[in-house]
Every structure is written in structure tokens, then in C-alpha cells.
Amino acid sequence: MDVVTAEEMRAFDRDTIERLGIPAIALMENAGRAIAEEVIALCRRRASSAGGGAWGAGAVDGGVRRNEAGVPGSDVGRDGAGVVGGNARRVGAGTAGGVVRCSETGATGGVADASSGRGAPGFGADATGFTVSGDAALTLAGAGGEHWLVLAGKGNNGGDGLAAARHLREAGIAVTLVYAAAPESLAGEAALQRDAAAAMGIPAVVYGKDALDLAACSGIVDALLGTGSAGAPRGAYAELIAAANASGRAIVSADIPSGLDADTGETHEPCMHASVTVCLAFLKRGLLQYPGAEAAGRVVVRSIGMPAALAREGGVKVSLLTPEVLTARLKVDLARRRSPEGHKGTYGHVLLAAGSLRMSGAGLLSARAALRAGCGLVTWALPEKLLPYVIGSVPELMLAPVAGGDGEWKAGTAAEVLRLSASRDCIAIGPGLGRFEGDTEWLRRLWEETDGPMVIDADALNILADADYRSWSRRHPVILTPHPGEMARLAGISTAEVQRDRIGLALSYAVEHGVILVLKGAHTVIATPEGQAYINITGHPGMGTGGAGDVLTGIISGLLAQGLDADQAAAFGVYLHGLAGERAARKRDHPAALMAGDIIEAL
Numbered sequence: 001m002d003v004v005t006a007e008e009m010r011a012f013d014r015d016t017i018e019r020l021g022i023p024a025i026a027l028m029e030n031a032g033r034a035i036a037e038e039v040i041a042l043c044r045r046r047a048s049s050a051g052g053g054a055w056g057a058g059a060v061d062g063g064v065r066r067n068e069a070g071v072p073g074s075d076v077g078r079d080g081a082g083v084v085g086g087n088a089r090r091v092g093a094g095t096a097g098g099v100v101r102c103s104e105t106g107a108t109g110g111v112a113d114a115s116s117g118r119g120a121p122g123f124g125a126d127a128t129g130f131t132v133s134g135d136a137a138l139t140l141a142g143a144g145g146e147h148w149l150v151l152a153g154k155g156n157n158g159g160d161g162l163a164a165a166r167h168l169r170e171a172g173i174a175v176t177l178v179y180a181a182a183p184e185s186l187a188g189e190a191a192l193q194r195d196a197a198a199a200m201g202i203p204a205v206v207y208g209k210d211a212l213d214l215a216a217c218s219g220i221v222d223a224l225l226g227t228g229s230a231g232a233p234r235g236a237y238a239e240l241i242a243a244a245n246a247s248g249r250a251i252v253s254a255d256i257p258s259g260l261d262a263d264t265g266e267t268h269e270p271c272m273h274a275s276v277t278v279c280l281a282f283l284k285r286g287l288l289q290y291p292g293a294e295a296a297g298r299v300v301v302r303s304i305g306m307p308a309a310l311a312r313e314g315g316v317k318v319s320l321l322t323p324e325v326l327t328a329r330l331k332v333d334l335a336r337r338r339s340p341e342g343h344k345g346t347y348g349h350v351l352l353a354a355g356s357l358r359m360s361g362a363g364l365l366s367a368r369a370a371l372r373a374g375c376g377l378v379t380w381a382l383p384e385k386l387l388p389y390v391i392g393s394v395p396e397l398m399l400a401p402v403a404g405g406d407g408e409w410k411a412g413t414a415a416e417v418l419r420l421s422a423s424r425d426c427i428a429i430g431p432g433l434g435r436f437e438g439d440t441e442w443l444r445r446l447w448e449e450t451d452g453p454m455v456i457d458a459d460a461l462n463i464l465a466d467a468d469y470r471s472w473s474r475r476h477p478v479i480l481t482p483h484p485g486e487m488a489r490l491a492g493i494s495t496a497e498v499q500r501d502r503i504g505l506a507l508s509y510a511v512e513h514g515v516i517l518v519l520k521g522a523h524t525v526i527a528t529p530e531g532q533a534y535i536n537i538t539g540h541p542g543m544g545t546g547g548a549g550d551v552l553t554g555i556i557s558g559l560l561a562q563g564l565d566a567d568q569a570a571a572f573g574v575y576l577h578g579l580a581g582e583r584a585a586r587k588r589d590h591p592a593a594l595m596a597g598d599i600i601e602a603l
């Protein structure tokens with residue numbers, strides 16, 4: 001699935017309208033219908049949930065997002081699950097937001113049971129199989145009990161909301177329009193939607209002019225600001241957003257939550273806190289980046305008639321890391337088939353330079369993870385003093401003690417590590433390494449003289465951060481795996497600045513430095529020197545635990561040793577790491593109970 005900026009979105013919009021000749025009003029109609037369908041889907045989920053009738057939907061309560069049934073989301077694998085790329089997969093661990101779905105809502109075809117609220121009114125099937133169905137996605141049992149407010153801005157986002165209002169009304173839901181600006185100020189397609197809604201007799205109020213009680217409804221459509229917004233919401237927009245958030249009602253945002261920066265994921269003050277965001281045509285970057293990803297709630301990407309090929313043709317470089325992207329774009333064999341004739345030599349040999357007296361566990365975790373990721377052999381080069389302590393702890397592991405009688409690494413070990421690396425397929429450097437006298441020169445030699453791909457993590461990243469390594473020469477790919485703090489040191493900026501636009505930063509750093517950058521954290525970004533980026537959505541906050549990064553380094557190295565290229569190993573490694581984290585948390589019943597070693601065992 002492609003991930004776009006607001007500017008790219010505007011270009012595709014123009015292309016669709018001007019080159020393909022699809023009228024703007026048709027796109028807006030499709031957008032409105034998609035939003036209405038998702039509102040109805042939300043009403044159904046709410047009605048069928050245990051706490052049905054509790055209008056606490058979407059409220060942020062004491063910092064804990066509540067799901068649409070008003071239940072705090074914290075347990076693993078509960079039905080916060082989404083469908084990514086059409087493949088059903090449990091996503092996350094009941095975490096706030098982060099669920100992305102791209103399927104069409106509602107069943108179509110066949111006879112469905114209208115009384116259950118799940119499908120279309122049908123008219124029986126006889127022996128010949130003849131069936132007639134109504135419009136399933138726009139049918140809601142108990143629609144008469146619903147009353148939704150549609151908050152409409154004066155741009156096209158507002159127009160989408162006005163179109164949605166008509167479809168909701170058709171489904172039997174009471175709707176009131178709330179204009180943020182004088183309705184006469186709407187122009188173009190939005191003005192046509194205003195007139196159509198008025199002609200249908202949909203009641204409307206103007207904010208600041210008419211009386212309004214946002215809490216007296218069953219849900220709110222947020223169509224105030226979309227990709228055309230600039231800066232913090234002003235005036236009536238800001239007041240409506242604040243009032244909607246305070247109302248405690250379910251909020252369905254059109255395209256993006258109003259007040260969100262569509263590119264960076266920054267949330268302005270105020271920003272709408274949605275239960276569901278119906279993202280139109282293409283997934284926007286800001287919906288994947290925190291805090292925007294949390295403000296968006298459940299994200300559903302809906303087609304509105306813009307061809308998906310526009311993104312490819314338009315050179316969109318950012319994709320969601322779905323199984324489809326892994327297989328179709330990165331050509332990864334998800335089944336990880338092994339040759340029946342294979343032996344340990346077939347699956348490659350990792351050399352790991354890691355661990356020091358107080359951080360030997362980091363090396364152990366990386367080594368074990370590489371083995372579990374499927375490589376044939378792992379040699380761990382470690383300061384000799386550690387040998388008696390780790391010997392036998394992982395019998396499958398080969399240990400190569402190098403000079404370091406005090407348990408710390410020494411600059412003079414570079415020649416020995418280089419000798420070891422000559423007969424290994426890749427090298428991973430950094431977990432638990434520590435800093436030592438002459439470490440810059442030590443790393444430069446390994447960087448310039450090792451054959452095969454290299455993974456750099458932890459303290460080895462800090463060594464890089466203190467060096468001007470762009471002048472170092474390198475024939476083989478390098479994968480850097482910083483967490484935000486390490487990234488801040490590498491880029492010479494604050495951690496907050498790193499988090500401000502992770503996708504943008506990862507892309508520019510990878511291109512400028514000619515490295516594959518794995519920027520860890522919620523929705524890890526994998527950026528390549530060619531300017532391609534992949535956003536991972538496996539994993540959960542319980543994986544923010546000591547050693548999880550060492551495990552990732554091991555997995556990526558284990559995949560490199562098996563012959564995956566550096567882009568494949570980085571992306572697939574991150575994806576598998578997250579999946580294993582989810583599986584491990586399910587076993588433990590709660591994400592918080594997760595330890596890094598559990599991720600290895602769940603691989």
C-alpha cells in the first residue's frame with residue numbers, strides 16, 4: 001500500500017480530474033459514500049458490542065484510548081484487529097490506534113440478514129439460487145436511534161462530509177450539518193454538496209450563530225479540515241475540534257483528523273481525536289507517524305475512484321510494509337522455503353562482534369536471534385574474559401575470543417575480527433560493545449575492509465555518530481539500526497526532532513549517507529539509499545524493552561547470511577521481529593510482560 005504526502009495527493013487529484021477526465025464531484029461523491037459506510041459500520045460494531053448503547057465511543061479517557069465500545073484497549077489480540085492488504089491479520093496488542101485497514105466495508109452480493117444489521121435486505125433464494133439484495137453497506141438496523149452531526153469546513157474536506165450526510169440520511173440516520181464557516185463561503189464541488197444537502201432538507205446550523213449541543217448526538221463526522229489545512233486550526237475550526245473532543249462521542253474523521261499535519265503526523269493544538277479515520281484514496285504519511293497515528297484511531301483507506309497506479313507512476317517512494325509489499329516489491333519469500341538438500345553451510349554464517357563485561361547479554365540475544373532467524377552458523381567474537389561466563393549458555397553458538405582480558409573491547413582486535421569475517425557471510429557489530437580507546441579507527445577498518453553486508457547497532461552507532469564516516473569507503477551495503485536517541489546522535493539533532501517526521505528524516509539520512517536506515521520505534525521506518533521507505537506496522541509497545549533491539553540485529557543478520565539482500569533483510573527482519581513480538585505477547589496475555597528473549601522464542 002502506497003503512502004503519500006499532501007502534495008502528492010493534490011497532484012494525483014489534479015491528474016485524475018484533468019488528465020483522466022473523472023469529474024471532481026464524482027470523487028467527492030465516492031468519498032462521501034465511503035465515509036457514510038464507515039459510520040454505519042461503526043454503528044453496527046457498537047450495537048453488537050457487549051456494552052452496546054454506551055456512547056463513550058472514541059473518548060480519550062485519562063490518557064487511555066477507549067475503543068468504540070468504550071472498553072479500554074489493552075489486551076492482546078482482541079478485536080482491534082484489522083485487515084492489512086486484504087490479508088486478515090491480528091494487528092497490535094490492543095494498542096491505541098495503529099490499526100490500518102484497506103478493505104471495502106460491508107458485504108455485497110448474496111442474501112444477507114437485515115435484521116442482524118450486518119447485511120442487505122434480501123428477498124429470499126429459491127432452488128434456482130435467484131437472489132435480490134439491497135445496498136448492504138448503507139443499511140443499518142436501528143438507524144432511527146442514531147443522530148449524527150457532520151462538522152463541515154469550507155473546503156473539499158467539508159464537501160466530502162456533506163456528501164456523507166446525504167448517504168447517512170438515506171440509510172435512515174438523522175443528520176444535522178454544522179457549518180464552521182458561513183455556508184455561502186463554500187465554493188466549487190463543496191457548494192454543490194451544500195445545495196444538494198439543503199434540497200434534501202437536511203437540517204443545518206452555523207457555528208457561532210445557532211445553538212449547538214455536541215453532546216446531544218450519537219456520533220460526529222469530522223469534515224472540517226483535510227489535506228488543504230495549514231498550521232493550527234483557527235477560530236471556529238479550533239473551537240469545534242475542542243468541543244467535539246470534549247463531547248465524548250464517537251468521531252469519524254474524513255481523510256485525516258482535523259488539526260493533524262498530514263505529512264509529519266504532528267498534532268496541532270487542538271487536533272481531533274478520532275475513533276475512525278476514513279482515509280481517502282491513498283494512505284497519508286501523517287496517519288502512520290505518532291502522535292498523529294494515535295489521534296487517527298482505526299484507519300480505513302477507501303478507494304474513491306483514483307487509480308492506484310497513479311502512485312507508482314507519480315514516483316511515490318513510501319509503502320506500508322504489508323505481506324504484499326514484501327512479496328511483490330521486495331521479492332521476499334515469506335514462506336522461507338529451504339532446499340531439501342540444504343545443510344548448515346547453505347544458510348550462511350553470521351559473524352557477530354558484540355558484548356562486553358557488563359553487557360554480554362546483548363551479544364547472547366543477537367546470536368540466538370540470528371540462529372532462530374534461520375542462518376546456519378553464528379560465530380560470536382567477544383572479549384576473552386567473557387568466555388567462561390557465556391560458554392555453554394547457547395550450545396549452538398561458536399565463540400571466538402579476542403584480546404580483552406578485562407572484558408572490554410580493544411582497538412587492536414580489528415585484524416582478528418577481519419580475519420574471522422573473511423569466511424563469514426555478513427557481520428553485525430554493536431550490541432553491548434561499549435566504547436573503547438581507538439574505537440573510531442577500529443570501526444573504520446571493519447567498515448572499509450570487510451566483505452559482505454554489515455549491520456551496525458547500539459554502541460557502534462555511537463562510534464559512527466562521533467566520526468565523519470561519510471569519507472569512509474565501502475563496497476557492500478550497510479544497515480544502521482538506531483533507536484530515536486541513537487538517531488538523534490547520528491543526525492546531530494534532538495530526539496524530539498527525530499520524532500517530528502520520522503519518515504522524512506529516515507529517507508533523507510539514508511539517501512545522503514548511502515546506508516539502509518532502520519529507524520526503530522512505533523512504526524519502524526526502513527529507508528534505502530535509493531530513497532525508498534517502508535513503514536512497519538507489526539509489533540506493539542510491549543516491545544520497548546531492554547534487548548529487543550539486539551534481537552532485531554540478530555534477525556536481520558541471520559537473514560543476510562541466508563542470502564537476502566540488504567533491503568530485503570532489513571524490511572523482512574523488522575516485520576518478523578514485530579510479528580514474533582505480537583505472538584510472544586499473546587502467550588504472556590499482556591504486552592507488558594514481554595521480555596526480549598520471548599521474541600526470539602516466538603520466531
Ligand SMILES: NC(=O)C1=CN([C@@H]2O[C@H](COP(=O)(O)OP(=O)(O)OC[C@H]3O[C@@H](n4cnc5c(N)ncnc54)[C@H](O)[C@@H]3O)[C@@H](O)[C@H]2O)[C@@H](O)CC1
Pocket residue numbers: 013024025027028031153154155156157158160189224225226227228229230231232233234235237254255256280281304
Ligand atoms: N476532488 C475532490 O473533490 C477531492 C477532495 N478530497 C478532499 O479534499 C480535502 C482537501 O481539500 P481542500 O484542498 O479544499 O482543503 P481542506 O478542505 O482541507 O481545507 C481548506 C480550507 O480550510 C481553510 N483552512 C486551512 N487551514 C486552516 C486552519 N489552520 N484553520 C482554519 N481554516 C483553515 C482554508 O481557508 C480552506 O478554506 C482532502 O483532505 C479530502 O478530504 C479528496 O477526497 C480527494 C478528492
Ligand SMILES: [K+]
Pocket residue numbers: 157222223224225226253254255256257258
Ligand atoms: K477531517
